[in-house]
Structure formats: structure tokens, C-alpha cells
Amino acid sequence: MRIFAAEKGIELEKVEVDLANGEQFGDEFRDVNPDCVVPVLELDDGTRITEVLAICQYLEERFPLPPLFGRSPEERAMVTMWNTKVEQQGLWAIMEAFRNSARGLSGHAIPGPGSFEQIPELAIRGRKRVELFLEKLDLNLDDREFLVGDIYTIADISAMVAIDFMKWIKISIPDHMANLQRWYESVSSRSGASA
Numbered sequence: 541m542r543i544f545a546a547e548k549g550i551e552l553e554k555v556e557v558d559l560a561n562g563e564q565f566g567d568e569f570r571d572v573n574p575d576c577v578v579p580v581l582e583l584d585d586g587t588r589i590t591e592v593l594a595i596c597q598y599l600e601e602r603f604p605l606p607p608l609f610g611r612s613p614e615e616r617a618m619v620t621m622w623n624t625k626v627e628q629q630g631l632w633a634i635m636e637a638f639r640n641s642a643r644g645l646s647g648h649a650i651p652g653p654g655s656f657e658q659i660p661e662l663a664i665r666g667r668k669r670v671e672l673f674l675e676k677l678d679l680n681l682d683d684r685e686f687l688v689g690d691i692y693t694i695a696d697i698s699a700m701v702a703i704d705f706m707k708w709i710k711i712s713i714p715d716h717m718a719n720l721q722r723w724y725e726s727v728s729s730r731s732g733a734s735a
Contacts, residue, residue, distance in 0.1 A: 541579045543697045544596045546735035548603045552581070560644075565653065576653045593623065596694055608694050615688060622680075622687045622695035630673040630702040637666030637709045663709075670711055673702075674720060681719035685726070692727070700727045 545552050557563050557578050564576045573580050573590050581589045581598065589595045600609050610616035639649045641663035650656040677699060680687060687695045703713065703724055713720050727733060 541581070541592050541595050542735040543701070543732050544608060544694060545599060546732035547608060547692075547697070547730070548599060548606065550599060550603055570653070574653070575651075577651050593627075593694075600694075608692070608697070610688065610693060611691065615691065618688045619693045619695050623693075623698050625676070626687075626695055626698040626702055629669065629676065630699065631705070633666045633669030633673055634702060634705050634709060634711075635666070637663045637670065638705075640666065641709070667709060667711065670706065670709070674713065674717060677723075678717040678720040681723045686723070692730070696723075696727050700724065700733065704728075 542552075557569060559578070563569055564573075564578065570576060572582075572588065575590060577590070579590075579592060579595060581595045583589070589598055597609070600607070610619040635651075639645050639651075640658045640660060646658060647655050649658045649662075677687075684690070686692050687699060706712065713724060715721075
């Protein structure tokens with residue numbers, strides 16, 4: 541969400557939540573988001589939007605330039621498709637591997653207020669899923685600058701975040717994936733990437 545807002549030049553007031561110490565599970569934050577997860581965008585009227593894609597969609601509607609969800613109905617459909625692939629096949633796989641192996645997440649293998657024990661086999665499966673995800677990205681980027689052609693979008697932001705999150709499970713882009721390496725160098729050098 542921070543990268544998306546930075547790419548649009550939007551300044552948002554930030555309130556940090558200490559996830560490492562479990563602040564998201566405290567009563568004060570549960571009043572903000574009963575799902576006990578971040579981010580949360582609170583509007584001036586008190587409305588709270590709690591999912592990254594929903595927040596970004598709201599910001600896109602309010603601040604349409606530059607378009608980060610695509611410029612045409614076809615492009616918007618492709619952006620949504622690729623963003624969904626990144627979330628389901630990439631981020632969920634990375635999360636599966638990380639949350640089922642990190643010592644500090646014992647009893648919290650699934651985000652949210654519930655208590656779920658880790659399943660080590662899911663960490664192994666998640667790592668294998670990440671490998672397939674990287675192959676898919678590399679192949680898709682064979683003849684295009686960004687995931688959806690010549691336009692940088694929310695799908696590129698989500699994929700970059702996924703690649704960055706892979707460090708937590710000690711996976712990096714393999715050297716032989718030249719398309720993915722090129723793309724990652726390009727998107728991670730954008731000014732918004734460091735937001």
C-alpha cells in the first residue's frame with residue numbers, strides 16, 4: 541500500500557503497529573480491525589478499509605493518475621488477473637512457507653485472531669510453490685517490460701513485494717531467470733519502491 545501511494549504521489553498519515561510484539565492482537569487494535577491484520581486505511585468519515593487490494597482500488601478511484609490498475613477494460617482485466625496470480629501463487633506460497641517455519645509464529649501459522657499451530661510439511665510445500673511461481677513470472681516477462689506489457693501496475697508492486705518477502709524464507713531469484721532479474725532490478729529501483 542505504501543508503494544502504491546508513493547507511485548501516485550499521495551501522502552498518507554501513518555500509524556505504526558508493533559507486529560513483532562503482538563500489538564495487532566491487543567484490544568485497542570482489535571477495535572480498529574477485528575481481523576488483527578494491517579494495513580488499515582481510515583477515511584475522514586471513520587470508514588475503515590482493511591485489505592490491501594481494496595485500499596489500492598479506493599486510492600485508484602480517488603486519484604486516477606497515474607493509472608496503476610490499467611488504462612482500458614482489457615488492461616484492467618489483465619492487471620487484476622496477474623495481481624491475483626501473484627497473491628495466490630506467490631504471496632500465499634511464501635506466507636505458507638514462512639508462517640509454518642518461523643519460531644516466532646508458533647500458534648499463529650495463519651494471520652488473524654485465531655490460534656493455528658504450524659505444520660512443517662506446509663513450509664516445504666510452500667517453498668516448492670514459490671519455485672513454480674518464479675518460473676511463471678520469468679516466462680511471462682520474456683517479451684514484456686512489466687507483468688502486463690508496457691505499463692507499471694499494482695501487479696508489479698505485488699510481485700516485487702513477494703520477491704522481497706522471499707528473503708524471510710531464504711529464497712532469491714535464481715541466476716538463470718534473466719527476465720525476472722531484469723524486471724526486478726527495474727521495479728525495485730523506482731523511487732516508490734523504497735516507500
